[in-house]
Amino acid sequence: MKLKTLLTSAAIALAFAVAPAHAQKVIKLHHLNVDDPFESTTGAMVTVFKNLVESGTGGSVTVQTFPNGQLGKDNEVLGQVKAGLIQSGVFSVGGFASAYPMIGVLDVPFVFPDISATYTVLDGPFGKKLGADIEKKTGMEVLGFGDSGGFFAITNSKKAIKTPDDMKGLKIRTQTLESHKRVISSLGGQPAAIAWAEVYTALQTGVADGQMNPIPIITMAKFNEVQKHITLTDHLFAPYVWVINRKFFDSLTAEEQVVVRNAAKSAIVANRGISRIIEASAKGLPTLAKSMTVTTLTPAEKAAFRNAAQPAVKSYIVDTFGKEGEDMLGALQDAVNETLK
Structure with missing residues (x-):
């Protein structure tokens, strides 16, 4: 037994000794x-x-x-x-x-x-x-x-959302990003920054009425178990x-x-x-649609959301980051415009 232990120890020591040569x-x-x-x-x-x-x-x-x-x-x-x-x-x-x-x-x-x-x-x-x-x-x-996971959608437990007015009074979970908070507040909602690990419980207990995420994330997190409505806003990537x-x-x-x-x-x-x-696939919207009311916005309805939310975020970026933020915003818009040609 002692011999076996000695041989094992020697083998380990040899492995460490030669390891650097094969690191x-x-x-x-x-x-x-x-x-x-x-x-x-x-x-x-x-x-x-x-x-x-x-x-x-x-x-x-x-x-x-x-x-x-x-x-x-x-x-x-x-x-x-x-x-x-x-x-x-x-x-x-x-x-x-x-x-x-x-x-x-x-x-x-x-x-x-x-x-x-x-x-x-x-x-x-x-x-x-x-x-x-x-x-x-x-x-x-x-x-x-x-x-x-693609564009963001907004889910909530209270009502179908078709206009910015429908957002008023709803507590919507966001990431800690100030820009995300500005999106929700500009639409009349109440942003609530909640850690990812706590979101399901917050939605389940009513600490938050809703949240925004891409569809694959919503399905993966099983938010459809604690949310009744989803609006395909496509507002963020x-x-x-x-x-x-x-x-x-x-x-x-x-x-x-x-x-x-x-x-x-x-x-x-x-x-x-x-x-x-x-x-x-079945891991995405088709599964959510089985237990949630799905709302798709018309171009006019989406424009109402855009007109309400976009200026608030743009002004936040310029106010916070100054000329650098303004330049980066301009570069982003120019790049997007190129995709439309």
Whole structure:
């Protein structure tokens, strides 16, 4: 028995002794949802990324995923990425605002005409401009902008919403983003910033009357169990912001950097595809429609919402971020206008 213990100890010691010669570069990757690529938009993203990085580098770079917020909330994990304690993370705009408040520029309501325009804008010159500013101010390298599930809808437990007047008096849960709060208050609602982990209970107990999120998120969170009405407002698109520690990225070889960048691009394509599939499948609107009253706005009704909410958010961005905010707003609008040509 003693001999076996000694041999085991010797084997472990030998493994540690030779480990540096075979040391791999590890990307520890945070996200808030499950790893299952068919259940979660970030799950699809990280699964594809892991496979392409590890196969593309021949195993010299490996990826360890940390789903379901295992490492903490977005705003907490951002500090870990900046410090290099972990290498990468996929963050909600609400969480990312703690490191880069001007991400709120994306929250101009009804700015995007359709979902394909969001991809064109975020992958094009505007997305590169925004990414460069993020890198300059946070020190983190931007790998891309993912899809959190498409356009936002508004749910509530009280009544069908067809006009801004219908929002009056309703307590609507928002993220901590001031821009999101401005959207709700400009429509006459009462914004209530509630932590994600507490939203279901808040809706169930009446602490909040409603909330706003993309359809796949609403289904995944089972809000249809505690909400009676859903209005397809399509008023916001809140992308995931995917960053990697700059010092770690610079430590990769040129070839490894190319693999990581291309893997991220492919992973975001997969993320967007699964978002659209979930939204359209039994995991999306068809399931919600079984137990909720679904309201679709006419163009005129949507214009009433836009006219009420858009000026409030634009003025907030300019007042808060000054010339920089105004320039970024102009670049966003120019990029959107290009998609209409």
